[in-house]
Every structure is written in C-alpha cells, then in structure tokens.
Amino acid sequence: MLNRRTFIAAGAALGATAPALAAAAGSATTAGQLNSADPNEVLNALVKLRASLDGRIAFWWMKGPRYGVVGTTVTPLFNNYVVSWHRFVRQPDGNYKSSIVELSYYVDLATGQPIEKWRNPITGQMNDLEHIAFGPVTSTRTPHGVAPPDKTPGVEMRLKSTLGVLAQHNDDIWVQEDVSATMTPTTPGRAPYSGNDMATYQGSVRQLLDPSLLGVDAVMHYQSVTAWRSWMKMGDIKGTLMARAMGQKVWSVDDVPSDIMALARRMHPAMIADPVATLEMTPPERSFHR
Template structure:
C-alpha cells in the first residue's frame, strides 16, 4: 500500500509538485513565515527482494518571495539578524530501502557521526480514504565539537483505498509534508538557537510535463537532464 501511494508500480517514474512556506524561530519566540516554497520531485522504486524495495528520489526546490511567490535570485533581508543573505536553491536526492517490516534505511552505510531513524506508519483507513506516513529523523554530529544538526521530515500521504487496492496502475494521491530542522547554513545565524520548519502540500502526477510552467522550465534550465519521463 505504501509503495503504491508514495511512488508507483515498480520501475515506473512518478512525480510530485509541491508548494508551501518555510517558517523559522528563535528559542523563546513563535514561528514566523520566512519564504514561500515551490518545487518538484521524481521518484522510482525497484524491487530488490521479496521483502525490500530500493527507492530513489530526486528533488529541486526554490525559495520564493513571501508576498509575490516569485523565485528569489539574489539577496534578501534576514528578518532575525537584519543582514543580507542569499537563499540557496537546492537539488537533493534520497536513496532509501523500504522493507515490509515498515522500516526505512539508507541504501549506503552512513558516516559514524550520522544517526538515522526511518519508519513507515501503518495505514489509517476511514471509509474509502487511506493515510500512510513516512518519518525520517536524522542527526549529524559536529566533528569539531559544535552543536549537532538535525533534519526531521514527516510526510503524510492520502489516497483512495479503492485505487490503492488495485494490483497495478497509477494511484492519485496528495501529500502534506513537514520538516523540523536546524537553520540553513546560508541564513548565517551563528550561535543563535532555533529552527526552521517547512510546511508543504503536494500533488502526485503521472508525467513530468504535468509540472506547471514556469517551474518546469526553471528546473530544466538549472538541472539539465536530471528530470523527465524517459
């Protein structure tokens, strides 16, 4: 069930289009919105045994103006420090293994300073609606004795139980995605204590050309050959 909601039939690419906001805080203060977000991801699942599936994800995302939603190319003001910073848009990837024991683990061994806890939450079914979740909790210890960096992602997927129960074919789905992480390095927050949190809504798509313009064209220009149906 999780594989069909999260990705698609084994060996078939699936795409997600997302939008949302990045929030931030300093300890003792409430969260505040910092940027709008937009991006897209591409996934592929490959069965490696009766009980395990190798899963790859590639994602490109952009920090956008909070009011206009336009992609930021250049400096903006850091509302916490009142200094100019330059948001660093991203191309990131995941190479994971999903097991029928509801565990998620990296495909490769991680350095000793990285702690990884991945899990799949069993289905929550109400009527014809099914929800399943994926949690990834990561801590990267500092080799120089500084504070560790945390990276927590919590994805909640929703689909039709009727669609998921079919033996094959595309399963329409939506995703609500939340992160709770250390500050981005480009925010230049120094020793200030606090976090950033991403809140995104995503739609699952069958084809790359369903990603709307101009996001699709921007990704293709920035990351030539990285995304597409082929």
C-alpha cells in the same frame, strides 16, 4: 514536450516479476480496508502511493512556506517550490530499493519569484540562498521504514524512520512516513545538520486494494522541523526552521506546475531535461549541490 524515455519500459527493464507484483498489489483485502496491522501491506501501500510497484517513475511537486521559530514566535521566511521524481524496485526479500532526485527552490512569499539575495527578518542581515539539487540517492524501504541510503556522498548519516497508517475513513487513507536524520559533512568546517521530516500520503483505499493498479493517485501533506540552514547565518540564535507544505503525484513533468518547471529549467536544465537519465546517473560527489 520533453524528450524522455517511456517510463513503463524503464520499469519493465528492472526485472520485477509479474507474480510478485500481483501479490503485492492485491495482498491487502480486509472488508474493504487496508490491514494496517500488517507492515508488509502498509509498505506496499506506500509504494503505490509514492510511485508504482513495477518500477515506473512518478513525479511529485510540492509548495509551501518555511518559517523561523524562535521561542514561541513564528516568522514566515519564504516559500519552497519542489519537483522530485521517484522509482521503487521490489527486491527478493520484499523490501524496495528507492531512488530519488529532488530540485528545491526558495521563492518570495508575495511574488513567487526565486530569491538569490534575501534579508533574514530574524537577524536583519542579507543572505545568499541556496537552491538545492539532491541526488540521485538510493535507499532501501522496509516494512519498518527507510534504511540509510546506500551512499550519501560528502556526509555521514544517522537515520531513524517510522511507517504506518495514520487513519482510514470511508475510501480515504492516510499513510505516514516519518524520518529523523543527522548529517555530518565530511568537508572540514561545515556544521552538522539535523532534521525531522513528516510526510503523510493520502489516497483511495479502493485504488490501493485494486490489484490491476500498480500505482495510484495521491496527495501529500508535509511538515518538517529542522536545524537552521548554514547559509542563514543565525549565529547563536536558538531556534528551528519549520515547513508546512502540500504536494501532488503526477506521472509526467508536463503535469508539474509551470512556475516550478520554469525554475527547474532555468537552474538545473540538464537534470530536468531527461529525468530518467538523471535518476540513473552516477551519484555526484555530494548528495546536495547548488
């Protein structure tokens, strides 16, 4: 068992008032359906799906392949294993401050073992892979999407985001959050990076409409289309990196799959040993680091 603080207590210390939380938790009631035309109700639903209205930390794990796309040819490259943790704190204006830490690892498609040296099937060249620790990064979630993070050390960021209900059927709801970003490193010699992330969070309408539940069960369907990573050394080859993955929300690192946790403990032991302290630490000089 990990030595970590009580997440509910951490959330209570954030100062969110009970009346505001109750209003957010119980605002969406339209004949058993979430009012998808009300951006504030959609935002509150997103927060309940991704974490909790009261500032409690939620964990997410994710698995799925990455592909190289050149023209219409799609080439499987490797699998991506991710563990992340999130906290949302309601602000007086109804927006939410969100904080996130993400640990991301590339593993062999067949064995699931972490890759340090990788032969790029498109170029035929050997590459060193980067296993990424991202954050902590804080940004503002609004009814119209995510605003640029307060700080993105080491990069200048341009961001476009949308938020909405993709579909509702019976007790199922799918909330989409799409983000397009261009990040230009402030370090000379590093190329800009651009990408498009499309996350769809699936949960229960009944749970979302229950004012006694501040956070609900959820799974995620994830797709992305991004520029080549610099370490792939693609040269003049025109194409994109594409991801397809699924994930699940859990309330403890003990419920994250053991193979992902083994990677996190091996490669970023200090960060995963105390997730709350990691989320609250002073942001590093760079948002991304190995």
